[in-house]
Amino acid sequence: MTLPLQDSILIVDFGSQVTQLIARRVREAGVYSEIAPFNSAAEAFERLKPKGIILSGGPSSVMWEDSPRAPQHFFDAGIPILGICYGQQTMMQQMGGTVEGGESGEFGRAFIEVKKGCALFDGLWSEGEKHQVWMSHGDKVTRLAPGFEVVAVSEGAPYAITANEEKRFYATQFHPEVVHTPDGAKLLANFVRHVCGLAGDWTMAEFRATKIADIRAQVGEGRVICGLSGGVDSAVAAVLIHEAIGDQLTCVFVDHGLMRLGEAEQVVSLFREHYGIKLVHVNAEERFLNGLAGLTDPEKKRKFIGGEFIALFEEEAKAVGGADFLAQGTLYPDVIESVSFTGGPSVTIKSHHNVGGLPERMNMKLVEPLRELFKDEVRVLGRELGLPEIFVGRHPFPGPGLAIRIPGEVSKERCDILRKADAIYLEEIRNAGLYDAIWQAFAVLLPVRTVGVMGDHRTYDSVCALRAVTSTDGMTADIYPFDAAFLSRVATRIINEVKGINRVVYDYTSKPPGTIEWE
Numbered sequence: 001m002t003l004p005l006q007d008s009i010l011i012v013d014f015g016s017q018v019t020q021l022i023a024r025r026v027r028e029a030g031v032y033s034e035i036a037p038f039n040s041a042a043e044a045f046e047r048l049k050p051k052g053i054i055l056s057g058g059p060s061s062v063m064w065e066d067s068p069r070a071p072q073h074f075f076d077a078g079i080p081i082l083g084i085c086y087g088q089q090t091m092m093q094q095m096g097g098t099v100e101g102g103e104s105g106e107f108g109r110a111f112i113e114v115k116k117g118c119a120l121f122d123g124l125w126s127e128g129e130k131h132q133v134w135m136s137h138g139d140k141v142t143r144l145a146p147g148f149e150v151v152a153v154s155e156g157a158p159y160a161i162t163a164n165e166e167k168r169f170y171a172t173q174f175h176p177e178v179v180h181t182p183d184g185a186k187l188l189a190n191f192v193r194h195v196c197g198l199a200g201d202w203t204m205a206e207f208r209a210t211k212i213a214d215i216r217a218q219v220g221e222g223r224v225i226c227g228l229s230g231g232v233d234s235a236v237a238a239v240l241i242h243e244a245i246g247d248q249l250t251c252v253f254v255d256h257g258l259m260r261l262g263e264a265e266q267v268v269s270l271f272r273e274h275y276g277i278k279l280v281h282v283n284a285e286e287r288f289l290n291g292l293a294g295l296t297d298p299e300k301k302r303k304f305i306g307g308e309f310i311a312l313f314e315e316e317a318k319a320v321g322g323a324d325f326l327a328q329g330t331l332y333p334d335v336i337e338s339v340s341f342t343g344g345p346s347v348t349i350k351s352h353h354n355v356g357g358l359p360e361r362m363n364m365k366l367v368e369p370l371r372e373l374f375k376d377e378v379r380v381l382g383r384e385l386g387l388p389e390i391f392v393g394r395h396p397f398p399g400p401g402l403a404i405r406i407p408g409e410v411s412k413e414r415c416d417i418l419r420k421a422d423a424i425y426l427e428e429i430r431n432a433g434l435y436d437a438i439w440q441a442f443a444v445l446l447p448v449r450t451v452g453v454m455g456d457h458r459t460y461d462s463v464c465a466l467r468a469v470t471s472t473d474g475m476t477a478d479i480y481p482f483d484a485a486f487l488s489r490v491a492t493r494i495i496n497e498v499k500g501i502n503r504v505v506y507d508y509t510s511k512p513p514g515t516i517e518w519e
């Protein structure tokens with residue numbers, strides 16, 4: 001079954017780190033969108049027949065030879081277009097304006113002044129007002145394409161917002177999709193609803209229906225193995241896929257020995273209790289720990305774990321008589337940090353085991369229905385699917401597990417020490433009623449020993465670091481400001497109760513510059 005074509009917006013990706021945020025804002029405005037890399041945007045346009053186009057930002061400069069362009073015929077399609085940053089620059093140049101390398105760019109917070117009303121501002125901004133926006137550019141438009149006029153200016157960008165009302169083309173030098181442009185979501189909502197005329201009635205219920213149709217179309221009569229970790233993403237993916245293809249699905253829970261205290265038993269029994277989905281429990285502790293012995297480089301550890309996961313999934317696929325597909329609960333942040341969406345020049349931060357950690361030769365094709373979503377959207381979808389809060393509200397836990405919370409070499413002994421400390425920390429967080437206020441909290445076991453004194457003895461043991469962050473999508477994060485009494489209670493308990501740890505510190509680093517995990 002394929003669903004009828006729905007009203008949509010096409011987002012053309014030029015490689016910006018925040019392109020997915022554009023899609024997200026469009027979803028939040030109740031409109032369906034798809035992202036296509038610039039070099040396959042023409043095909044996507046044919047298929048979707050969108051009601052509007054948004055051109056993303058990107059790291060290239062339009063002055064470079066061979067830098068990416070929007071398909072020229074988009075500008076003659078008679079539908080509204082919004083160009084953002086690089087998207088604005090290429091749009092202006094492709095339509096006859098000029099762009100130059102700015103002597104100095106604008107990076108971060110900037111203020112724009114509204115010079116004139118335009119359809120993007122309806123019900124939002126008026127002439128003469130000043131508003132905060134977020135800029136990140138070195139180049140700038142120096143001559144407008146015919147038909148455009150300036151509707152807002154900033155100090156560094158005389159053409160902060162320009163409009164060609166007749167064609168319904170708009171262009172911003174700043175990024176409306178990021179939260180640091182406080183009215184940005186509303187500007188984007190004005191574009192998709194008011195300018196493109198879309199109703200704004202698209203919901204997660206429709207996402208569910210679309211994905212179910214997509215999964216059926218992709219999988220056909222084939223068999224699917226789904227990696228199930230007990231985390232939100234894979235639980236939601238498994239339930240969604242099960243709704244689409246029923247018994248063609250087998251879930252595989254890999255116990256790699258890098259789980260938290262009691263987690264493996266809990267995941268398996270919870271899932272069996274709530275769902276009639278086939279679930280295989282694989283105990284592979286020895287295999288993972290043997291393979292990790294001697295590895296200390298974070299990327300090597302991640303790649304090994306990613307490869308081993310796939311090897312196990314392939315073995316399980318054989319055991320069920322062959323499976324053609326591997327399903328995972330991969331989300332957008334896993335993808336953007338591991339590889340560039342366009343295969344272009346955005347940089348790799350770390351190889352999430354389920355993306356960059358995949359071996360190059362893999363026999364199964366991927367089914368990743370959540371690949372465009374952010375975690376909080378997955379939670380909304382999970383509730384839509386009727387998943388119990390106990391799954392939906394769980395803190396994320398990375399696939400490589402404790403291996404990336406033990407910098408340096410991983411051993412069973414160190415995993416056991418960390419498991420105990422982590423359990424105490426989380427128990428105290430729950431007791432204090434803070435679990436739901438925190439995005440993710442965990443302990444890290446450092447490869448550093450320090451001297452202490454306990455009961456008049458000298459100790460020389462490991463340091464444990466505690467981390468807790470707040471976030472909405474895992475892309476940026478702030479530290480959770482525990483009070484001192486809480487932290488000292490946890491520190492005391494860990495040092496008293498866990499042999500092998502004699503010092504506890506609290507990690508005060510936000511993301512960026514830190515990442516949430518230590519490796």
Ligand SMILES: Nc1ncnc2c1ncn2[C@@H]1O[C@H](COP(=O)(O)OP(=O)(O)OP(=O)(O)O)[C@@H](O)[C@H]1O
Pocket residue numbers: 226227228229230231232233234235252253254255256327328329330331334354394395396397398399400
């Ligand atoms: N122990 C595991 N056994 C089987 N598959 C796993 C395991 N750990 C991770 N995976 C697979 O890797 C994917 C990505 O892991 P990730 O931790 O991002 O998601 P999650 O565990 O489902 O959710 P959460 O982010 O809330 O922990 C999972 O959705 C799952 O398909």
Ligand SMILES: O=c1[nH]c(=O)c2[nH+]cn([C@@H]3O[C@H](COP(=O)(O)O)[C@@H](O)[C@H]3O)c2[nH]1
Pocket residue numbers: 302333334337350351352353354396397398399400440474511514515516517518519
């Ligand atoms: O499934 C996963 N496989 C991985 O390899 C991985 N690395 C990080 N994470 C989780 O992703 C979020 C962002 O983490 P970072 O700030 O450390 O990149 C946080 O929620 C991390 O726990 C992972 N999840």
Ligand SMILES: NC(=O)CC[C@H](N)C(=O)O
Pocket residue numbers: 016056057058059060061084085086087136137138139140
């Ligand atoms: N964020 C962007 O899209 C930047 C566009 C271009 N690379 C510039 O520096 O102006």
Ligand SMILES: [Mg+2]
Pocket residue numbers: 229231396397398399
């Ligand atoms: Mg997980």
